[in-house]
Amino acid sequence: MKHLVRTSKNLGHAIRQARKAKNLTQKELASMSGVWQETISKIENGSGGTKLETVFDLIAALDLEITVTERSKGAPDGLEDIF
């Protein structure tokens, strides 16, 4: 799955989905990533203001990756998941 991320809410969705897909609890992800469970909860719920480093920690722990590209004006390929 590919998540287009423009807002903190988008990011929260992506994180939560990836975590669930791996059958991890927030607490488990917390110990894997070094990010507190309470913080993960807030991030998954899209409460903005998160620090980049925290996101990187979660992304890495969840085996995800972030890419930055030019905005695709081309035809949508249906692979994207935007909330």
Add this chain to the structure above:
Amino acid sequence: MKHLVRTSKNLGHAIRQARKAKNLTQKELASMSGVWQETISKIENGSGGTKLETVFDLIAALDLEITVTERSKGAPDGLEDIF
């Protein structure tokens, strides 16, 4: 160009390249994005700890987009730019 972003330095590179590609100065990008020139300078140089919202502002102003996907273990396609 596609930038794989795992660190603040990666992000800085992506931002700077995109800005240069559009022939914008930091000051111009600042007024377009609402992020101060001084802050842009720091971000482009990879000084970590940046807030997500700030990144979103810059990404939007530069017509870039962020996507989150599963880590590609497949064959590299040569399109990525990792620093």
Add this chain to the structure above:
DNA sequence: TTCGTATATGGTGCTTAGATCATATTATCA
């Protein structure tokens, strides 16, 4: 080299993220 611009650096002050602990709320399941 000198002028003008672009970028970096540095300080102040307000605001807030996140670590940490405690607890409330919400699933989940035998």
Add this chain to the structure above:
DNA sequence: TGATAATATGATCTAAGCACCATATACGAA
């Protein structure tokens, strides 16, 4: 339904981002 696990909420405190102003430095052109 009651126990147990998962998630959310809330408070405190410290570290740090960023707006903001001033200035230093690097860079390009003439």
